[in-house]
Amino acid sequence: MNAAGSGSPIILGVSFGGHDTSAALIKNGTIVAACEQERYSLEKHTREFPSDAIKDCLRIASISIDDVDELALQFDPRVHIRKRYLEPALDDVKNLKALLYDPEEIRRNLRVEEDLRENTGFRGPISFHLHHLCHSASAYYPSGFDAALLLSHDGVGEIESGRICSGVAGEIETLDCSNNYPDSLGLLYSAITVYLGWKHHSDEGIVMGLASYGDAQATIPSCGRSYSALFDEIIQETGPYSYQIERSWISYHQTEDLLARQRRVSNKFIEVFGPPRNPGEPWTSHHKNVAAALQDRLESIVLNQLQWARKEFGFRKLALAGGVSLNCSMNGKIEASRLFDEIYVQPASGDNGTAIGACFLSHKQLVGELKPIKNHNTFLGSRFTEAEIQNALRESQVDFEICEDVHTLTADRLAEGKIVGWFQGAAEFGPRALGNRSILVKPYPAEMKDYLNQRVKFREGFRPYAPAVLAEHANEYFQIGQESPHMLIATKATESRKEQIPAVVHVDDTCRVQTVTPEDNSEFRRLLEAFFERTGCPVLLNTSFNVKGQPIVNSPQQAVDCFLSTEIDLLVIGNYFVEKN
Numbered sequence: 001m002n003a004a005g006s007g008s009p010i011i012l013g014v015s016f017g018g019h020d021t022s023a024a025l026i027k028n029g030t031i032v033a034a035c036e037q038e039r040y041s042l043e044k045h046t047r048e049f050p051s052d053a054i055k056d057c058l059r060i061a062s063i064s065i066d067d068v069d070e071l072a073l074q075f076d077p078r079v080h081i082r083k084r085y086l087e088p089a090l091d092d093v094k095n096l097k098a099l100l101y102d103p104e105e106i107r108r109n110l111r112v113e114e115d116l117r118e119n120t121g122f123r124g125p126i127s128f129h130l131h132h133l134c135h136s137a138s139a140y141y142p143s144g145f146d147a148a149l150l151l152s153h154d155g156v157g158e159i160e161s162g163r164i165c166s167g168v169a170g171e172i173e174t175l176d177c178s179n180n181y182p183d184s185l186g187l188l189y190s191a192i193t194v195y196l197g198w199k200h201h202s203d204e205g206i207v208m209g210l211a212s213y214g215d216a217q218a219t220i221p222s223c224g225r226s227y228s229a230l231f232d233e234i235i236q237e238t239g240p241y242s243y244q245i246e247r248s249w250i251s252y253h254q255t256e257d258l259l260a261r262q263r264r265v266s267n268k269f270i271e272v273f274g275p276p277r278n279p280g281e282p283w284t285s286h287h288k289n290v291a292a293a294l295q296d297r298l299e300s301i302v303l304n305q306l307q308w309a310r311k312e313f314g315f316r317k318l319a320l321a322g323g324v325s326l327n328c329s330m331n332g333k334i335e336a337s338r339l340f341d342e343i344y345v346q347p348a349s350g351d352n353g354t355a356i357g358a359c360f361l362s363h364k365q366l367v368g369e370l371k372p373i374k375n376h377n378t379f380l381g382s383r384f385t386e387a388e389i390q391n392a393l394r395e396s397q398v399d400f401e402i403c404e405d406v407h408t409l410t411a412d413r414l415a416e417g418k419i420v421g422w423f424q425g426a427a428e429f430g431p432r433a434l435g436n437r438s439i440l441v442k443p444y445p446a447e448m449k450d451y452l453n454q455r456v457k458f459r460e461g462f463r464p465y466a467p468a469v470l471a472e473h474a475n476e477y478f479q480i481g482q483e484s485p486h487m488l489i490a491t492k493a494t495e496s497r498k499e500q501i502p503a504v505v506h507v508d509d510t511c512r513v514q515t516v517t518p519e520d521n522s523e524f525r526r527l528l529e530a531f532f533e534r535t536g537c538p539v540l541l542n543t544s545f546n547v548k549g550q551p552i553v554n555s556p557q558q559a560v561d562c563f564l565s566t567e568i569d570l571l572v573i574g575n576y577f578v579e580k581n
Contacts, residue, residue, distance in 0.1 A: 009069040009366045010061075012054065012122070013359035015351050017075050017112065019045045019201045022352040023053040024380070024429075025061050025068075026359035029370070031142075033060035034380035034429040036352050039554035045202050049119045056382055060426075065122050072362035073116065074354035076128040076158055077109035083159035084181070101255040127362050131157025132322070133165070133172065134357030135349070139319035140167040141360045143344035144374025148317035149175075149309055153302065153324035154351070155186035155201070164241055164309060167319065170364070170371040175313065176241040182253035183245045185298055186324050188235065191252050191264035192294045196287050197277035200264065201323075207291045208329050209463045210283065212508040214292025218285075223272055227293035230272065235297050240308035243301055283462075298324070299333050310339050318343045321357070325349040325488070326431065328512045332490035335481065347378045347486035348430035356429075376485045376520055379436055381427030382554050389573050392556035396564070403577040407523075410572055411530035413579075414442050414540065418569040419456060421545055423559045424523050427552070432487045433544035434514060435468065435524025437552045437559075439568065442531075443467055443541045446502035452543070455567040459548040466512040467504035470528050470538040474515045477501065477539060487514040487542075501539050514542060 013024040024034040033056070038044050040052030058064060085106060088095035099106070113126055135152035150165040150172065161184035164176040181187075190200035193207050216228040223230075234249045247253070249269045251260035260266070263276070270276065277287055306318070318340040325331065326349050335343055346353050364370040393400045403409050410420055420440045428434050439456060441448050453461050466487050469477055474484075477500075480491040490510045498505050505511055518525050532538040545553045547566060553559045556573050563571040563578065571578040 009363060010063065010067055011070050011072055011359045011362045011366075012057065012065075012068045013072045013074065013355035013357070013362070014050060014054065014116065015074045015355040015358070016049055016116070017073075017077070017109070018351050019047055020351040021046060021048060021050040021053070022348075022355045022429075023050045023057045024355040024359050025057040026363055027061055029363060029367075031356055031359060031380060033057040034348070034356055035382065035427075036429065036551075038551040039382065039427065042551060044549065044551050049115065051119055054120060060383070065120055068122060068124060070124060070362050070366065071116060071120065071122050071126045072358035073112065073126065073128050074134040074351070074358040075112075075131050077112045078128070079130065080158040081106060081109055098255050127358075127365065129358050129361045131354060132160050132163035132177070133361060134354035135321035135346070136163065136165045136167070136172055136319070136357065137360040138348070138353045138357035139321035139344060139346040140172060141370060141372045142346070142375045143317070143319040144372055145317040145319060145342075145344065146372060147315060148319045148344075149306075149313060149315040149340075150319050150321075151302075151306065151309075151325075152320075152322035153185050154322040155190060156181045156184055161186060162322065164305070166313060166315065167372065170369060175309070178239065178242040182247075182250065183243060185235070185243075185301065186322070187252055188245055188250065189294065189298065189324070191250060192290065194264045195269070195273070195276045196283070196290060197279045197281060204323075205326065206460060206463060208295060208327055209506070210288055211291040211295035211329070212506055212510070213462060214285070214288030214290070216289065216293040216296045218289045220272065222274070227289045228296060231293040231297040235301060237301065237304065240312070241305050295329060298327065299330050302330060303333060303337060306334060306337075306339055316341045319346070320344070321346040321349045321353060323350045328488050328490040329510070331488055332510065335489050335491065336479075338481070342482050343489070345486060345488040347428075347432060347434075347488065349488070350431065352430065378428045378430055378434060378486065379426040379521070380429045383426040384556055386574070389556045389576055392560055393573070393576060393578065396557070396560040398560060398564070398578050401577045403575050406572055406575050406577065407526045407530040409577065410527055410570070411534045413570050414440060414531055415534045417442060417448075419452065419567065421559060421563050421568045421571045422524075422527070423545065423553070423556065423571070423573040427554055430486070431544075432514075433542065433552055434485070434487060435516065435521045435527075435542065437545040437554075438524075439543050439545050440527075441503070441541045442535070443501035443504045443537065443539045448503040448541065452541070457543065457547055462507075464506040464512065465504050465541050465543050466514055467501060467539045468514040468516055468524070468528060468542040470525070470532060471515040471517045471520075473538040474513065478511060478513050480513055483515045483517075484513045485515055485517070485520045487512050489513060500537065504539065504541050
């Protein structure tokens with residue numbers, strides 16, 4: 001990801017204070033490194049200070065913290081305190097209780113700069129940027145769109161739960177920021193995720209996958225109304241770009257009641273929809289219908305906003321970021337609507353990606369100019385030398401070979417039905433494995449998905465897997481009108497080809513497509529070409545190199561450990577080849 005500008009400040013962007021902490025580094029107007037703390041702490045969506053991520057960014061750039069000109073944070077704690085606590089208290093004395101129940105939150109925000117300096121040793125200037133502007137910047141500048149509508153939705157930033165901006169000739173301007181906590185599409189989706197028995201700020205993608213199995217128009221026995229009708233009541237549109245979450249259905253905003261806050265939905269919600277599903281319990285048609293109604297309402301709200309914005313502002317391109325933009329089903333509906341000529345989704349749309357946005361915003365402030373340049377490079381994380389790879393293999397006492405033509409040999413094994421752990425180059429930044437930290441299998445027969453879920457990933461059987469496809473063959477297999485290099489747009493498989501790749505086609509015939517060009521990922525592209533030459537199929541099933549509940553592997557040692565603890569048949573690290581007997 002890069003952007004053209006004059007001057008050459010070195011800026012360290014940090015995402016800290018919430019989930020998915022991370023760091024990014026911009027040098028000469030180009031993002032040269034971006035790392036997620038979870039890959040080092042081994043805690044998914046961690047809130048730890050990103051010390052390891054910062055160290056790796058500095059290592060990748062071959063600099064020290066003393067070489068950094070500015071540290072940029074993706075959040076303004078001063079705005080948060082003012083908007084979340086002080087102004088509401090001045091408006092209504094009843095809101096003073098938030099000050100009483102949240103003292104630790106206030107104290108934590110008051111010492112953010114002190115924490116940054118203590119944890120990094122940085123002595124230079126620190127800049128604070130509004131959270132949703134960081135999301136928007138992270139999508140706009142790598143999109144390559146000179147003029148675009150910028151949409152960001154997530155849980156909550158300082159106080160905002162979303163923002164609509166314009167990006168024109170490198171300048172970002174706010175068009176609407178009317179949606180504030182607790183009115184939040186992201187927080188409501190997280191609340192329903194918890195109700196359905198999964199983790200908030202972590203498992204929303206599971207609910208998205210479950211939604212395809214449900215019927216939003218089904219009737220709820222307790223009230224005789226449809227799931228869809230009730231979610232229309234829960235999320236009410238109040239204007240072209242504004243909505244309101246009806247408070248009687250939620251409890252995540254109840255500061256004074258910790259148990260209600262953790263439950264996230266209200267007693268009224270439970271009376272109507274029934275008790276929450278406990279983790280590990282079977283999911284029923286009821287749970288599927290709840291997920292379907294939630295997903296439909298999310299898509300309806302966002303598409304309505306975009307239709308208004310397209311009419312009012314006229315932009316033909318759209319750039320998306322914010323945690324809600326990881327909802328590839330929603331993105332697919334946007335792409336299929338043809339409201340825009342092209343959409344770009346920031347591959348690290350969650351809070352991890354705001355470190356990149358903070359870098360861009362600081363660079364713009366310091367240099368005065370920053371223009372968008374198309375750049376799909378997400379391979380910005382950890383990378384390892386030949387010696388480090390060999391050491392990991394030897395210390396693990398596994399037999400390995402150095403292969404001259406690793407692409408052909410791996411393609412042969414994939415064609416035989418083998419499961420391959422594929423570890424190449426620098427790690428992807430973001431939640432999707434795009435061919436450098438991937439588990440790969442052929443996309444047929446349909447049972448390959450079940451085998452992978454049961455024997456390697458250890459996750460829910462209904463969850464789909466994504467196809468990676470040679471870009472020039474994408475339209476043969478998928479109904480998509482543009483490139484999709486980051487696996488963030490769901491689209492239907494074509495009728496003529498879906499039977500050939502059943503392991504990557506979801507129950508509703510959709511697929512979360514990754515198009516691959518030589519520019520996107522040359523090594524992964526060569527493997528796809530070799531598999532196509534061997535089988536006549538230009539598609540591979542591509543999933544992240546991890547098991548459920550763990551971050552994507554970040555080092556050769558982690559790759560070996562995952563290989564040995566699962567039924568992966570073959571491990572390929574660079575040109576090193578490890579095969580089980």
